[in-house]
Amino acid sequence: MNRHTVAEITANKIRGGVGEGRTHDSAHKHVTGEAIYIDDMPEPAGTLHAYLGLSTVAHGKIVAMDLSEVEAAPGVVAVLTARDIPGMNDISATGANDEPILADSLVQFLGQPIFAVVAETREQARRACQKAKVEYEELPAIIEPEQADPVNPRLVTKPMVLRRGDARAAIEKAPRRLTGRMNVGGQDHFYLEGHIALAVPGEDMDVLVYSSTQHPSEVQHMVAHALGVPSHAVTIEVRRMGGGFGGKETQANMFATVAAIAAKKLNRPVKIRPDRDDDMTATGKRHDFIIDYDVGFDDEGRILGADFTYAARCGYAADLSGAVTDRALFHCDNTYFYPAVHAAAKPLYTNTVSNTAFRGFGGPQGIVGAERVIEEIAYALGKDPLEIRKLNFYGTTDRNVTPHHQTVEDNIIHRIVEELEADCRYRERREEIAAFNAKSPIVKRGIALTPVKFGISFTATQYNQAGALVHVYTDGSVHLNHGGTEMGQGLNQKVAQVVAEEFQIDIDRVKITATTTGKVPNTSATAASSGSDLNGMAALNAARQIKNRLIDFASEKHGVPKDQIVFLPNRVRIGNQEVGFNDLIREAYMARVQLSAAGFYKTPKIHWDREKGEGHPFYYFAYGAACSEVSVDTLTGEYLVERVDILHDVGRSLNPALDKGQVEGGFVQGMGWLTTEELVWDEKGRLMTHAPSTYKIPLASDRPKVFNVKLAEWSQNAEPTVYRSKAVGEPPFVLGISVLHAISDAVASVAGHRICPRLDAPATPERVLMAVERLRVAAR
Template structure:
């Protein structure tokens, strides 16, 4: 039995020895071209003129492409078709790609990209929450969850609090930056090596940009040096750029962002502002609560709509809200388009209700752990029929049991008392301690994405090779999936080899995201192995 065993990461020895191969390590022919974007220097406006003569004349430059030179769709968005690869004349944020430099070296491309002379007609940018609210710039009308009559419940409550909490963005800072390599193949086909959590999306965007069918594009990724959601859609621009340049020149083309460009061009975690009102009784039990969530999405939709949706879905966290109103505003601003980030909006929603719990505890002078506990969803054994703000019955809560065990095993009460004594004796340095629950929804809210595929080969010598649609970014997915295959066939892990994720082997995959990679791809591998094992049993 291999499932459940603690095994080392399949590539751990390669990681520590420097033998693990990432996209930027793939050997390329001498004629490989290197790409870099020329970036906007203003946040909002229109391009009046763009002189790129000096760029073209720079040492090592082979060509410079603008939006007019693209053979197919000028779009790298994951869904809304609102994110051009190269500016169509409008500028929406500082760092927006305006043109693409093709050069004989990475450094030559970067240096040349800074030589353009661009004149703009600037417009006042919308940057902050307040700017966007005042201008009413949203991607869609506000969305609302309503349960009961929260305003009435709050008005009748013995105690009330209200406030606001703001959460800033966050850079993914994966160790391996964004990078892609495109290799033109015979018959107009294209092979793309990309550091991506979503090879199928890269395949689709490249095919659309080249104006070819999906079957003409193959995307391969063996591993990423970290992703955290930042490589779910943000790699599209690099892959499309490389493929377009490779098609036009007939040469391999590679593009990687240096860290400064990466941090300027790519999206971050969504900034949130949450306004709240809450009414509660003498014990701290919530009677009614309202949340108004504002998500600063940036200039294009990217994945902001489902991110904001998930923030709403997690606004209750592990607490029963008898009367609740949750309103979400998805604000459009002249900033980089924010994107997927670990938790995908869930952490922002959780922070809102946790702020309310702390505010209630402070107002009543109670231990926040006690306030949290009194508001938890009841245990599944109680069968109370409690529902979430989106009217889903909670049938499997074990938060009381988990919380009681953790409070005891962590010696919370004694440690909190020690913190109190320390703080009384120290006027400057302070300590704190807290226990905070998390109810997190695993899997995609767009339910048809909760699927996976696998390809398994059993060779004549008994060795096994398998491929699946998930991507490895350091989380150990390949090891876990190999354990499933070894367990199903009843062999050791040494008999199983996993190959690079490849759209030519397993097509139409979902992104490796939503904490679902092991479950979905593991079960796909198990289903494939079961079929082969049953055939072997019938045969022998």
């Protein structure tokens, strides 16, 4: 790609402008195997390989550690322990200082890294790790959240509380009330490319680290702290990741710091790549939650007051658990108005790996709780859950204040749901399914239509900023760099489309380059669905600066007013004449016009007071809805997703093809979370589902048999985002909830839809069958 092509200076439209459904910029390289991931890079001469030694107990003091056989093993060059870390032995993302790179005297989960072996080959390093002799004095371990002290549990971070109105009084006064509990499991990211880092030592204090990370700046800071050097000595580069999904937001720190410490100590390049089992055991996952709810409602099904407690298994350290549990509370409303509400988080300490960011970041767990409440009310009143949903939707002019006191100003959920409901024939199909079930004693069908409203912006306000660097070379070709990272979502392509559009040049004139902390500093993680919103705007800002200089130059040189200088496809109209873009660039260079600019963007309008639980943390909301139909085998609990219809809001899409890919992929990942993806720890704290043989993400044959996905083409962002587009990474993940509810609907049919199945997630065939049994017994 990016072959040198002759620009068409008579075209009436550029190739690759905003709104065009271009393929992913690396698609050709993906299919040929030529796309380079870190493990594919040619290793610099002398590269060594590191491997981590992991603890074998969940909680214990290290009494003795004999690594002599490790050191003597073939090929071993060095063995590193906590004492070999020149700077701070900490990689906690929020500065909690609770997450050592290598455990020193105390281990707090089974699988925690305690030493690193550096050898000539990866296999030698890996084999040597097995020779360690570590003695522990085991301490009592809390593995499951249920084991936490019910009264005064140990927390990893200060929890948030949201309150609006007097929820307790509203619930007690309500004509009807119900309480319940839901367990919703965690999720492994299962990025296909596991964690990896390659550190190359430089002169002085310098080190260059190639890291598979969504957050190069944080890795830079962690490496600097670990080495005890200024950040300027550390450069982090990432061209692409083989998937991230949040799993490489903070979790890359471990591998990058170990590689960098070893590289500087030995003055040789060092690469580290854990095996899949170790990657899954030693890195954090989506938080599993126990959600308690207490809700008061009227006889129509209108919610009057709601009280939620969201308890999360956080693992042994804070990591991002504060922000994750915050986001769960921010989404305990989903699309529903609670006249009075109280919601509290419990970020529980457990002796398991420290859980972390995962697409949705607590939001999906928050929404699962809200949808369970809707379902409970529907069964209590004998109504269709969709009716209860609609009854409780946020209004557009009233009933529109969230539990965190933000007014919902852009609500389009009514139109989304109405269109989808009609389009997918929800009502007719519900009747058809009832008729089918009446005649089918074993296989039962179920259907559910669930909505999503998802808040867009980092709730940590300072992260809502971005930078970009744009150079225009004298031949008119453009070098684009920004602080976002590419993990498959097509961010680079979207940002390049924005730059191409602004300059009105074909996209093959815009070169997308690896993200590096040396070009754009102090970046935020590519997370919270924010990649295009933030980096697109920063790149637009950079391009506009250069464009304005070109306009100034052309205006002055040709004596034409600025408003008569128009950028047309691959050319510029200056008064009555047209000049090729490349020619204008050359002229500008000759006239010593600066053809490079650093762009910047910060999201307006947002503010948040966590202590008070009030503010405007989200710039806007993204909306969508999905309708799923399943069939369930009531003898084994096995099920099949028969059909899914989705209508999703991405505002005015920068690239509808890539956005649709995010919606489809997000949906299937969300479905996997709630169906077959089950994390199981044994009583000793060992993760038993640590590889694809035991941890089951969806296959091609699990995707909906019929899968209709539409973008709401009429939607545009109410806020002036980049070309009025909306974020797309996380919101469609939540649509997978419709599958859980469709399964629940099928299960409920065995008891005449009179009992809420209270299906926990993931709804494995086992949980489904047990729910069927439970309902059959209860219905007798």
